[in-house]
Amino acid sequence: MPKIKIKSNVFFQIYLAIGLFFTFDLSSEEIKDFSIEVDYSIYLSTHIQNLIYNLIPKFEIYKAKDLDPIIIKLYEFKTFMPWRPFMAYQTPTAVIGDFNGDNKPDLVVSGRNQKEKIVVALISEKENYRILEVWKSPLFENENRIFHYLTLITPTKISENKKFNRPEINLKTDTFVINFFEKSSSIYIYNGNKFISYQLSD
Amino acid sequence: MKIFLMIMLFCNNVAFSQATNFDFDGKLYDKPIIFDKMNLPGVSQLKDNSIEMKLFRVLENGLTEEVLPLKDEKGKTYYKFKPNDKFYSRYKCNSSDASLTYKVCEKYVFYPKYGGHNHDGNIPPYTDWNNQQLTNPACSSVTQVNNYSYIYFKAPEFATRVEHTIQFYGACSGTYYDIIDIKIDGLVLLQPAWQDSLHGGVTYYQLVGETPSHPVNHFARPQTIDLLKQIAWEYYIEFPTAPVLCINDMSLIWGGKFDIYANWTGEHTFHRYGRQVDLRIWTIPPENRERLKEIVCKYGVEIELHRNGLPQTLENADFSWVPCQSKDADELDLKYKVPHYHLKFPKFDTEIENPPDEVPNCAKNKN
Numbered sequence: 001m002p003k004i005k006i007k008s009n010v011f012f013q014i015y016l017a018i019g020l021f022f023t024f025d026l027s028s029e030e031i032k033d034f035s036i037e038v039d040y041s042i043y044l045s046t047h048i049q050n051l052i053y054n055l056i057p058k059f060e061i062y063k064a065k066d067l068d069p070i071i072i073k074l075y076e077f078k079t080f081m082p083w084r085p086f087m088a089y090q091t092p093t094a095v096i097g098d099f100n101g102d103n104k105p106d107l108v109v110s111g112r113n114q115k116e117k118i119v120v121a122l123i124s125e126k127e128n129y130r131i132l133e134v135w136k137s138p139l140f141e142n143e144n145r146i147f148h149y150l151t152l153i154t155p156t157k158i159s160e161n162k163k164f165n166r167p168e169i170n171l172k173t174d175t176f177v178i179n180f181f182e183k184s185s186s187i188y189i190y191n192g193n194k195f196i197s198y199q200l201s202d
Numbered sequence: 203m204k205i206f207l208m209i210m211l212f213c214n215n216v217a218f219s220q221a222t223n224f225d226f227d228g229k230l231y232d233k234p235i236i237f238d239k240m241n242l243p244g245v246s247q248l249k250d251n252s253i254e255m256k257l258f259r260v261l262e263n264g265l266t267e268e269v270l271p272l273k274d275e276k277g278k279t280y281y282k283f284k285p286n287d288k289f290y291s292r293y294k295c296n297s298s299d300a301s302l303t304y305k306v307c308e309k310y311v312f313y314p315k316y317g318g319h320n321h322d323g324n325i326p327p328y329t330d331w332n333n334q335q336l337t338n339p340a341c342s343s344v345t346q347v348n349n350y351s352y353i354y355f356k357a358p359e360f361a362t363r364v365e366h367t368i369q370f371y372g373a374c375s376g377t378y379y380d381i382i383d384i385k386i387d388g389l390v391l392l393q394p395a396w397q398d399s400l401h402g403g404v405t406y407y408q409l410v411g412e413t414p415s416h417p418v419n420h421f422a423r424p425q426t427i428d429l430l431k432q433i434a435w436e437y438y439i440e441f442p443t444a445p446v447l448c449i450n451d452m453s454l455i456w457g458g459k460f461d462i463y464a465n466w467t468g469e470h471t472f473h474r475y476g477r478q479v480d481l482r483i484w485t486i487p488p489e490n491r492e493r494l495k496e497i498v499c500k501y502g503v504e505i506e507l508h509r510n511g512l513p514q515t516l517e518n519a520d521f522s523w524v525p526c527q528s529k530d531a532d533e534l535d536l537k538y539k540v541p542h543y544h545l546k547f548p549k550f551d552t553e554i555e556n557p558p559d560e561v562p563n564c565a566k567n568k569n
Contacts, residue, residue: 135463136465137463137464137465138321138323138324138415138464138465140320140321140414140415142414143414147413148463163560164471180462180463180469182410182411182450182480182482183411183450183451183462183469183470183480184462184470184508185469186468186469199468199469199471200508201541201542201544202469202470202473202478202508202544
């Protein structure tokens, strides 16, 4: 079966533009039944890396190979291309958006240390970034594939759902969802100080 | 050769006759969480009349009732509560010298593996009735002898076995043990379909969604399992060439909070009482889905689409560059957001639950 390999590089550096690149490797001339492999790399500036390591030593951002193949398959047909001129990029383990509404890029990354799976956010703050631990879950010895992934949500209205204690939300900024494949998901909204989560599905 | 075969047959017969609950795929026997390997002590017997110890439960109407210990199949005694139950220990130290005082402390250890949680990190402590975290050990106030003293507990929302070590200080002394099981009773395992002899060993559904933190995720009430099998079978008969239904999270062995992120909180919100079942949607062809809703509704079960993303997530994305235009846009959308069907089964008992379970309304299936 012909394969297309998509490579995406997400650069995230303070004060610098964000780049997103794709490479296509067509292994056959026949264009009929495609299998598309998605891979991506996330590059952080040294300053951003240090911020993360200060909070979580030995933090490693999950790579495509760490995800269960079924998660990567979700991205077969999903464009990594931004649909806004401003930054709005996402991979299953890193999402760039403007979470605090100051027109500067913020970042959320999913990764691990030796004991836990962790999601951290970097929120722009004047000339610097503030790091927040958003979510964590214990890591298991035999857990060699992860099933949770991030998705970007752009401003929208979210309806009320009483059974999840979720009010109607009129999103003015970007935000993100932590999804557990086929099980549940919660949206994380920045309130100026911390992220508040609301469940979307169960 | 015949002798060899006879020996083999004889050995097999012995092996099968010894296994009263044979587990063909090893699903349960591989999971230490199902078995009592911790050898915890049972409830202590009081040695004399100087000490009184009793447990009480708060009923839904606000009244209290004494809880008596039960015996398990090994003869060990234990107390049983439901997740979120309010209960309290009542003590009394009897003495002829009324000027003396006493105090009681209960040290507690949770063993959530009994409840189906293959994780035990950062377990939150008990709370009191106002949801304030208790210390460990939790202690009564210093009390005059011949008077009652109390320690108030609220059971956690996750299922677990708890070992209480009770220590008396002052006028009375001694160490005693209580075993408390916090659980939803009566849940049974949905076995793999091919083990169902009623349906000729046919794989008419598949079990999915096991994780290292919750390796057995397919427990439910017997009525839920009967209806679910019936639904899966009818779907299989009607669409024999389609993939069979893939059954994801149901409940854990003792029910209670099913914390999919292994952090004792958050999702799942439901799936506590063996009446909620998740179904994989993307293996169900779109043209079969309406019929599945009809089958489900026939049994009084509500089917709800749980989206993992928001409708707008993909609306603005440009797919024109993707070299596979033959794919249906709705399918791409559905697959990307990976929703699932969440089935709510009817309640056949009158037990009051805290928090209450969802009541199915299959009229909603048509929406």
